[in-house]
Amino acid sequence: MSDTHEIRISGFERPAVCGGEQAVLDACLREGLWLPHSCTQGTCGSCKMRVVSGEVDHRGSSEHALTAEERAAGIALACQASPRTALLLEPVEPVPDDDRERHPLRDFTGTVTALDDIAREIRRIVVELDEPMGFHAGQYAEIAVPGSGLTRQYSMANPPWEPRNLEFHVRRTPGGVATDGWMFTSLRVGDRVELTGPLGDFGLRRQEEPAILIGGGTGLAPLKSIARDALEHDLVPELHLYHGGRTEADLYDGEFFRALAAEDPRFRYRPCLSEQEWSGAVGLVTDVVVADFPSCRGMSAYLCGPPAMIEAGTKALKRRRMAPRRIHRERFLDASHRGV
Ligand code: FES
Structure with a gap:
């Protein structure tokens, strides 16, 4: 077919074949060539690749995620760009070398x-x-x-x-x-x-230090999977899960997490309400976290929820001396923040 192009990624021996209308990232992930990425919507910038040779069509890449200077310097967003010719690419950020299994798209x-x-x-x-x-x-x-x-x-x-x-x-x-x-x-x-x-690349790496999971609303979803997986495979010595809502009507799966905490001494569950007095923690979830931990030095955190919660949590954890590289963030993925 004339409208397909071979894509080579430095560091990988095997090429991927990409259609002229297909995103480079999509072709690579389907071929089992794992590349850094997060949103796949052209907004986060985590999939930046350097075009070493060949020509791309940037398609839906926004100026916000990919500046004119970056384009001029030969950078492309893999989740948006399609090939016009055969390509040789290299990730701008090094592909992390961790022990997580990668699964083809x-x-x-x-x-x-x-x-x-x-x-x-x-x-x-x-x-x-x-x-x-x-x-x-x-x-x-x-x-x-x-x-x-x-x-x-x-x-x-x-x-x-x-x-x-x-x-x-x-x-x-x-x-x-x-x-x-x-x-x-x-x-x-x-x-x-x-x-x-x-x-996506959100997830917990095996680590020696305790981890804090912070979820707002349905930001609990990936944290539930992470918590169960981390406890099952003994990936962390301690796991503290915080789930925030405005009132009790916003919280869910409390029974499940309370039962998990009762049977596993490594796990602690802290639901928080920002607009209702109750027997549990009261306040914004990120405020409750910093009140519980005078110092977060040496710990890591995994946050998922509305952008405002993520920003507030990141600032609060840094104030508590958590190293920025140990703060892992996933914005809401349910499109509600885009109002559609
Ligand atoms: S994965 Fe977010 S911009 Fe490409």
Whole structure:
């Protein structure tokens, strides 16, 4: 086919073949060539590649994520750029050398087996896949919204050792194509769905120091998978999970985490409410964390939730002397922050 091009990545022996309309990242991940990335939407900038030779079409790359100076210097966003010629690329950030297993990106089909309202405007959706999806805890999938040509990103809340039954936590967005227009209205148990995964690099590396997990709203989803995986495989000596909501109506899976804490002395669960007095912690989740830890030196943190929570948490943890390289962040993936 004339409209495909060979892509070589420095450090990898095997090439990928990429269509002229296909994103470089998509082609590489499907070929099993793992490249740094996070959002796949052209906004985070974590997939920057240096074009050593060849020519790309930058397509949807925004000035915000890729400046004119960077383009002029031969940098491209792998999640947006398509090849115009054969390419030789090298990642701007080195590919991390950790012990996590990398799974090729693939398309899947499955059947909805559970659909439950678990908190205010939050649904748990379980999809039984026709084929198992290998992934590491913290990654996400893109679910196709029927009839729209659109996809939406949701983190897997189930652990990787349940690769056939994917659990997603979905927050309703008023007027949202995926939520108001489908998942909270016409979607039924037994319906067929199409999705693509796994994607993303959020996740816990094996470490000697204690870890703090901080989730706001459905930001709990990847942290649930991470917590179960980390405890099962003894990846951390101590794990502190904080889940924030405005009132009790916003929290969910409390019983599950309380039972986990009761049976595993390495695990501690702290739900926090910002707008309701109750028997538990009161305040913004990030304020409760810093009140609990006078010093975070030597610890690491994993945050997932609304951008404001992530920014506040990052600043607070740095004030508590946590090293920036130990602060791992995943923004909300449910498109609600974009209002669609
Ligand atoms: S800009 Fe976020 S993965 Fe490409």
